[in-house]
Amino acid sequence: MAKKRNLLKEKEIMDEDVVIKSPLQQAMIRFRKNKLAILGGTLLLMLILFVCFGPIFSKFDPDDIDLFNILAKPSMAEILGTDELGRDIFTRLMFGGRVSLAIGVSSALFAISLGTLIGAIAGYYGGIIDTALMRFTDLVLTIPSLPLLMILGGIFKPSPALLVFMISILNWMATARLVRSKFLTLRTLDYVKAARAIGCKNGRIIFSHLLPNSLGPIIVTATLTVGRAIISESTLSFLGVGINPPTASWGNMLQSAQSNMTTAPWMAIAPGLMILITVLAINFLGDGLNDAFDPKRNE
Amino acid sequence: MLIGVSIIIYALVQAMPGEPFDMYLENPNISFEEVQKIKAHYGLDQPVYIQYLNWAKNMAKGDWGISYNTRRPVLELLAEKVRPTIELTLTAFIISIIIAIPLGVMGAIKKNSLFDYTTTTLTFLGISMPVFWFGLMLQLLFSVKLGWLPSAGRTSFGVSGSETIDLIKHLIMPAFVLSLIYIAGWSRYSRNNFLEVMNQDYIRTARAKGLKETTVLGGHALRNSMISLVTIITLDIPVLFSGAVVTETVFAWPGMGRFFMDSLNKMDYPVLMGILMINALLVIMSNLLADLLYAWLDPRVKY
Numbered sequence: 001m002a003k004k005r006n007l008l009k010e011k012e013i014m015d016e017d018v019v020i021k022s023p024l025q026q027a028m029i030r031f032r033k034n035k036l037a038i039l040g041g042t043l044l045l046m047l048i049l050f051v052c053f054g055p056i057f058s059k060f061d062p063d064d065i066d067l068f069n070i071l072a073k074p075s076m077a078e079i080l081g082t083d084e085l086g087r088d089i090f091t092r093l094m095f096g097g098r099v100s101l102a103i104g105v106s107s108a109l110f111a112i113s114l115g116t117l118i119g120a121i122a123g124y125y126g127g128i129i130d131t132a133l134m135r136f137t138d139l140v141l142t143i144p145s146l147p148l149l150m151i152l153g154g155i156f157k158p159s160p161a162l163l164v165f166m167i168s169i170l171n172w173m174a175t176a177r178l179v180r181s182k183f184l185t186l187r188t189l190d191y192v193k194a195a196r197a198i199g200c201k202n203g204r205i206i207f208s209h210l211l212p213n214s215l216g217p218i219i220v221t222a223t224l225t226v227g228r229a230i231i232s233e234s235t236l237s238f239l240g241v242g243i244n245p246p247t248a249s250w251g252n253m254l255q256s257a258q259s260n261m262t263t264a265p266w267m268a269i270a271p272g273l274m275i276l277i278t279v280l281a282i283n284f285l286g287d288g289l290n291d292a293f294d295p296k297r298n299e
Numbered sequence: 300m301l302i303g304v305s306i307i308i309y310a311l312v313q314a315m316p317g318e319p320f321d322m323y324l325e326n327p328n329i330s331f332e333e334v335q336k337i338k339a340h341y342g343l344d345q346p347v348y349i350q351y352l353n354w355a356k357n358m359a360k361g362d363w364g365i366s367y368n369t370r371r372p373v374l375e376l377l378a379e380k381v382r383p384t385i386e387l388t389l390t391a392f393i394i395s396i397i398i399a400i401p402l403g404v405m406g407a408i409k410k411n412s413l414f415d416y417t418t419t420t421l422t423f424l425g426i427s428m429p430v431f432w433f434g435l436m437l438q439l440l441f442s443v444k445l446g447w448l449p450s451a452g453r454t455s456f457g458v459s460g461s462e463t464i465d466l467i468k469h470l471i472m473p474a475f476v477l478s479l480i481y482i483a484g485w486s487r488y489s490r491n492n493f494l495e496v497m498n499q500d501y502i503r504t505a506r507a508k509g510l511k512e513t514t515v516l517g518g519h520a521l522r523n524s525m526i527s528l529v530t531i532i533t534l535d536i537p538v539l540f541s542g543a544v545v546t547e548t549v550f551a552w553p554g555m556g557r558f559f560m561d562s563l564n565k566m567d568y569p570v571l572m573g574i575l576m577i578n579a580l581l582v583i584m585s586n587l588l589a590d591l592l593y594a595w596l597d598p599r600v601k602y
Contacts, residue, residue, distance in 0.1 A: 139303050144541045144578035147559060151571060154563045231429055235545055238431050239560065251429075258435060258549070265439050272432030279427035287423075 027216070027292040037288020043281035047274075051097035058091045089253070093270055096248035101278070103164055103249070104230035111168035111229070112222045115175025116211075122176070123183025124206055134180070137173050145170040149232065153241025163242060167232050175221050182214040216293030223286035227279040234275050250275050302355075305576060309351050354572070363576075364569035368562075373573040377555065383453055384554030387547065388539050390470055391477035396532070399482045403489030404524075408516060410494065418486065425483025430542065434476045434549035441472060448472055451551035473550040477543060481535060489528050496524040526596045533589040537581040 021029070031037055082088055122133040152158070152166050186192060187210065195205050236242030237251025245252055250271040257268035354364065363373040402422075406415045442450035453469050496502065497520055505515045547556035555574055562570040 139307075142579055142582045143307065144537065144575060144582065146541050146544060147575055147578060150544070150560070150563060151575075227427065234429050235431060238429075239545070239548060241563075254432060254435065258438075261435070261439055262443055265443065268432075268435045268439060272429060272435065275429045275432060276424075276427055279429070280423060283423055283427050 031288055031292035034288040034291060036284045037291075040281040040284025040288065043277065044285060047097065047278055047281065048101065051094050051101060054094040055091065058088075058094065061091070089267065089270060092248040092253060093250075093274060096250045096253055096271065097274060097278075099160065099243060099247060099249040100230055100233060100251070100275070103160060103167070103233045103243075104226045104278075107164045107167040107171065107229040107233075108222055108225040110164060111171040111225055112175050112218065114168065115172035115221075116179050116218060118172065119176035119179025120183055120206055120211065123180035124187060124202070124210065126184075130180070133176075137176050140170070141173050143170070146232075146235070149236055150239060150241050153236050153239075157244060158242070160243060160247075163233065163236070167229050171225055171229065171232075175218065175225070178217055178221060179214060182217060183210055186210050186213055216289075220286055220290045220293060223282060223289060227282040227286070230275065230279055230282075305355065305579070306351065309354065309572065354569075363573045366562075366567055366570050368565050368567050368570075373569045376558070376570065377573055377577070380553070380555045380558045382554075383552060384540070384543055384547070384556065386466075386470065387473055387477060387552055387554060388543055390474040391481070392536070392539060394474055395478040395481035395485060398478075399485035400489050400528070402482070403486040404493050404521065406486070406490040407493035407497065415490075419490075422483040422487045425479050426487070428479060428483075430476060430480060431545050431549050433479060434473070434546060437472050437476060438549075453553050473546050473552050476549070477539070477546045480542070481539065484535070485528070485532060488531055489524065492527055493520060493524045496520050499523070526593065529596060530589045530593050533585050533592060536585045537578060540581055541578050 118133055118137065122130040149166060149170060153163075156162055156166075158166060192205060192209055195209050200209075233242055233249065234251030234254075237249045238254050240252075240255060243249040243252050245255075253271040254268060257264075257271075260267055357364065363377075365371065366373055366376055369376065402418050406418045409415055438450045441448045448471060449469050450472075453466065501523075502515060502519055505519045506512075510518075541556075543552075543554065544556035544559055546552065547554050548560050551557065555577075559571065559574045562574075
């Protein structure tokens with residue numbers, strides 16, 4: 001009996017020691033140990049489910065104006081009350097969340113792709129191309145982004161797609177720098193030299209050798225960029241130069257909240273709380289991913 | 300650098316639909332020719348690149364143009380608005396430094412303690428907070444519910460008592476709102492940075508020499524961790540300045556940020572250009588300052 005238990009123990013030890021895990025698997029294990037990151041991920045998943053499927057169960061239309069029932073207090077029928085046009089805030093919260101999350105995620109994707117492309121080209125080719133691209137990056141970094149976004153918003157009265165473009169065009173620089181420095185170190189490594197020696201084309205070296213090896217930091221920045229993009233969108237919409245009413249977004253739901261603050265404080269609380277929770281969840285997740293991919297950072 | 304930025308900004312501002320002075324066309328007593336004449340007076344009938352060259356030439360000479368709305372020189376208008384903005388940003392800057400650095404350093408010294416966990420979580424909250432909403436919530440709590448602080452503006456009419464106290468009462472909320480994100484960011488940075496420094500060999504040497512722990516921490520570790528922190532803080536100055544746009548709008552603070560918002564609604568190009576250029580100038584200057592400070596604080600860096 002005792003012998004059998006010992007054998008079992010040995011087997012377990014063997015399993016842990018002998019099976020060599022890939023860097024990605026190791027990262028997954030580290031990630032799962034991080035409670036805050038798991039919390040962030042779960043929260044985010046719940047939020048996504050809430051904005052995607054919540055509206056199915058709602059009996060209100062987000063743009064349904066009810067002038068006989070404006071600024072109503074939260075009640076059983078309207079859980080979070082109504083706004084200055086009698087629209088149900090809870091329903092608008094879900095539809096606004098769709099807009100805010102979609103804009104956050106797509107701006108981040110676009111910004112990261114652009115940044116990765118520029119960083120990859122600069123880091124891989126080096127020389128004049130590198131200098132020119134990095135000068136350009138510095139130039140864009142010098143432009144004060146919030147005032148500029150406000151001006152652009154004032155000019156174009158942007159549609160959601162345009163807003164995504166605007167936000168991402170001012171958010172790619174950090175990624176470009178990151179990818180460039182990663183590429184600069186990676187391209188001197190032996191396996192890249194080997195790939196070149198067997199005649200791989202530049203495109204193939206970039207996409208199948210360098211890029212997969214820089215994926216960790218890229219994913220981390222991507223996550224954090226989603227949070228920043230959501231804040232940008234809501235700030236612009238709050239100031240009246242982002243998503244235009246009647247389309248709801250978490251930012252523009254707060255636009256009229258300030259003038260109604262004394263009579264209807266509930267209008268101001270819920271949308272902002274949603275933004276805070278979402279961005280917080282994203283940042284927890286991003287931080288967890290960062291620790292998972294870069295274990296040396298916090299030791 | 301500045302020229303490149305100015306070209307990009309100028310092109311974008313020019314791309315705005317609707318031209319200044321078109322509002323006069325709505326008045327039946329003003330003829331179309333009259334409006335064309337005033338546009339010609341301000342050089343708006345010329346091609347964009349000529350307009351840009353004129354503007355850039357005047358800008359270099361210190362003439363930033365005339366505001367279309369008030370017909371007063373932009374520089375003079377901005378000079379009026381700059382004081383409230385500096386009051387606000389400087390207060391926020393000082394609050395941030397006073398709170399952020401001790402928080403970060405304490406967190407690093409007592410790593411993994413309850414204090415450390417609390418501040419780390421709080422900094423996450425600060426980084427994730429939408430600034431304008433934080434402002435709204437403070438207004439709701441301290442002005443609407445408790446009535447302790449005025450919700451907006453810089454001064455109130457007919458104050459009883461000292462004017463300075465009135466100003467400070469108005470300043471507390473916007474300054475704290477503006478500083479929140481920097482308190483969070485800088486304390487996080489100084490914590491991680493301090494931890495990094497603590498792992499260095501010279502800290503071990505100092506301890507091995509038998510120096511008191513306070514000397515090691517306060518003297519060796521703190522001074523070394525300040526080097527890169529100072530750089531980060533300097534680089535954040537222009538961001539602080541442009542972040543004031545939102546805070547000033549929420550709290551109706553009569554500074555440059557709110558003026559920017561007003562001018563945007565009225566399409567006052569010269570004013571918008573002026574404010575953007577000040578911002579870009581600040582970015583470049585703080586970059587330079589950060590480099591210089593870094594070289595001065597860290598003797599290893601040579602240029």
